[in-house]
Amino acid sequence: MGDDTGVSIESEDGVLRVRPTGDWTVRTIREVIGDIDHAAEHGEVREYVINVSELGRMDTSGALMLGRPSEHAETYRVEGDHPYAERLINEALEHHGEGCEKPHSGPGLVELFERTGQALVTAFRETYDTLVFFGRTVVTFGKLLAHPEKIRWTSTVHVMEQAGLNALPIVATLAFFIGAVVAFIGANQLALFGASVFTVELVSISILREFGVIITAILLAGRSDSAFTAQIGAMRMQQEIDAMRVMGLDPYIVLVIPRLIAILIMMPLLTFVAMLMGIFGGMMVVWWDLGFSPGYFISRMYDTTAIGHFWAGIAKAPVFAIVIAVIGCRQGLNVGGSVESLGKRTTASVVQSIFAVVVIDAIFALLYLEMGV
Numbered sequence: 001m002g003d004d005t006g007v008s009i010e011s012e013d014g015v016l017r018v019r020p021t022g023d024w025t026v027r028t029i030r031e032v033i034g035d036i037d038h039a040a041e042h043g044e045v046r047e048y049v050i051n052v053s054e055l056g057r058m059d060t061s062g063a064l065m066l067g068r069p070s071e072h073a074e075t076y077r078v079e080g081d082h083p084y085a086e087r088l089i090n091e092a093l094e095h096h097g098e099g100c101e102k103p104h105s106g107p108g109l110v111e112l113f114e115r116t117g118q119a120l121v122t123a124f125r126e127t128y129d130t131l132v133f134f135g136r137t138v139v140t141f142g143k144l145l146a147h148p149e150k151i152r153w154t155s156t157v158h159v160m161e162q163a164g165l166n167a168l169p170i171v172a173t174l175a176f177f178i179g180a181v182v183a184f185i186g187a188n189q190l191a192l193f194g195a196s197v198f199t200v201e202l203v204s205i206s207i208l209r210e211f212g213v214i215i216t217a218i219l220l221a222g223r224s225d226s227a228f229t230a231q232i233g234a235m236r237m238q239q240e241i242d243a244m245r246v247m248g249l250d251p252y253i254v255l256v257i258p259r260l261i262a263i264l265i266m267m268p269l270l271t272f273v274a275m276l277m278g279i280f281g282g283m284m285v286v287w288w289d290l291g292f293s294p295g296y297f298i299s300r301m302y303d304t305t306a307i308g309h310f311w312a313g314i315a316k317a318p319v320f321a322i323v324i325a326v327i328g329c330r331q332g333l334n335v336g337g338s339v340e341s342l343g344k345r346t347t348a349s350v351v352q353s354i355f356a357v358v359v360i361d362a363i364f365a366l367l368y369l370e371m372g373v
Contacts, residue, residue, distance in 0.1 A: 004056070007032050014046035016069065021054045024062025036069050048073035050089070053080030063092040126352065133330040134322075137260065140252040155258040163224035163259070164266025168273060171219055175274035178211050179203060179281030187289050196290050197300070203282030204301045208309040212275035214361055217320040220267065221353035225328035228259055229349040232332025233342045241333070251333065260325040267321035268314055275313065312373050316364055320357050327353045 004022030011017070018036055022028065048070045058066075067089040070076035078086040144151050186202040232255055235241050241251050283297045292300075331349035335342050367373075 005029060005032065007035055009036065011045075014044050015049065016045045016047070016073065017049045017051065018066070018069075019051040019054060020062075020066060021056075023056040024058040024066065026059060026061040029062055029065055033065065036065065045069070045073040046075070048076035049079060050076070050085075051079045052082040052085040055080070055082055055085055058082075058085055058088060060088065060092050063088040067093045126348075129334075130327060130330055130352075133333075134326050137252060137256055137326060137329075140250070141257055141260065144253065144257060150253065151261070152254065152258050155254070156261045159259050159262035160266050163220070163227065163262055164270060167219060167223055167266075167270065170223070171216055171270050171274050172277045174219065175207075175212060175215055175277040176281035178215055179207055179278030179283075180285045182206055182211070182278075183282035183285035184289065187286065197292075199282075199286055199290065200292070200297055200300045201304050203286070204279055204305040205309050207275055207278035207282065208305070209313045210361070212278050213271045213313045213316045213320065214357065215278075216267065216271045216274045216317070217324065217357045217361075218354055220263065220270070220321075221324050221357060222350050224263070225324050225349050225353045226346050228325070228328030229332040229335070229346045230342065232329060233335030233345055236333065236335045237337055237339075237342065255333075256325075256329045259329055260322065263321040263325045264318055267324075268317040271314060271317045275310070308373060312364075312368055316361065319360060319364075323356045323360065324353050327356065 005024060005028040006021045008019040008021070009016070050066055063085070067076075070093065078089065183199055183203045187196055187199045190196050190198055190202070232241075235255075241255075244251055244254060279301070283294055286292045286297055287294055328349050331345040331352075335345045
C-alpha cells in the first residue's frame with residue numbers, strides 16, 4: 001500500500017484541509033515530506049483539519065508529519081473514521097521535541113547556583129543514606145555478638161588477608177618515605193635556627209599522631225574500599241545478592257559484617273606498622289643528614305616523646321576502619337545493573353572514604369586540642 005501514499009491539500013479562508021491516503025509510515029512518507037508544512041507556513045491558518053477516512057496504516061513518523069502543521073494554526077481537529085489515527089497524532093504532538101532539549105542559555109551565575117544546590121542535596125542524601133546503613137550495620141553486628149557462632153569467620157579471615165595483609169608492603173613502603181621526607185624537610189628548616197636536634201621530636205610526634213594512621217586509612221580507602229565496592233557490586237549485577245535473600249541469607253551478615261570485622265582488626269595493625277616504618281625512615285635520614293646515630297635517635301625519642309602521642313594516633317584507627325568499611329559496602333550494595341553504575345559507585349566509594357577520613361581526622365585534632373592530649 002506504500003505506492004498509494006499521498007495527500008490532498010486545500011486552503012481556503014484560513015482553513016487548511018488535508019486528506020492523507022494510503023499508508024503513512026516512516027518508509028512511505030518520503031515523497032510527501034514538506035508538502036503540508038509548506039502549505040501551513042505560506043498562508044494564514046486559523047483552523048487545521050485532517051480527514052483520515054482514506055488513511056491506511058500509520059506510525060509515529062506519519063502521525064507527527066500530519067500533526068505538525070497544527071503548530072501554525074489556532075485550532076485543529078481530525079475528521080473521518082480511523083481506529084487509532086487521532087490518538088496517535090495527539091501522542092506524537094504531545095511528545096514532540098522531548099528528545100531534543102535546547103541548550104541551557106540562562107545566566108552563568110544562575111547555573112552555578114543550580115549546580116551548587118544539586119550538589120548539596122546529593123551530599124545530604126548520601127550522608128543520610130550512609131548513616132542509615134551504618135545504623136543497620138550496628139544493629140546486625142549487635143545481634144551477632146549475642147550469637148558469635150553465626151559470624152562467618154572463614155570469610156573474615158579471607159578479607160583480612162586480601163584487604164589487610166596484602167596491603168602491608170605498600171603501607172610500609174609509603175610510610176617509610178613519608179617519614180624520610182618529613183625528617184629531611186624538618187632537618188633543613190630547623191638547621192636555620194640551630195635546632196636540628198628537634199628533628200627527632202618532629203618525626204616521632206608527626207608520625208605517631210597523624211601520618212601513620214592517616215596514610216594507612218587513605219591507602220585502605222583507595223585499595224580495599226574500591227575492592228569491597230567492586231566485589232559486592234559485581235554480585236549485585238549478577239543478582240547473587242537477590243539469590244541470597246531468596247535462600248534466607250542476610251547480605252549484611254554474609255557480606256558486610258566480615259569486611260567490617262576484618263578492617264577493624266587489620267587497620268590498627270597496619271597503622272602500627274606504618275608508625276614503625278615512618279619513624280625508621282625519619283631515623284635513617286637523621287642519621288645520614290645530621291649524623292645522629294640510631295641509638296641517639298631512639299634514646300631521645302624515648303625521653304621527649306610521650307606515649308600519649310601513640311595512643312592519640314592509634315585511637316583513630318578503629319573509627320577510620322568503620323567509616324571505610326561502611327562506605328565501601330554501602331556503595332557496593334547500591335550498584336545498579338550496568339557496568340557504568342559499578343564504575344560510578346566504585347569512584348564514589350573511594351572519594352567519600354578519603355573525604356570522610358580527612359574530615360574525621362580534623363575533628364579528632366580539635367578534640368585533642370580541647371582535651372589537652
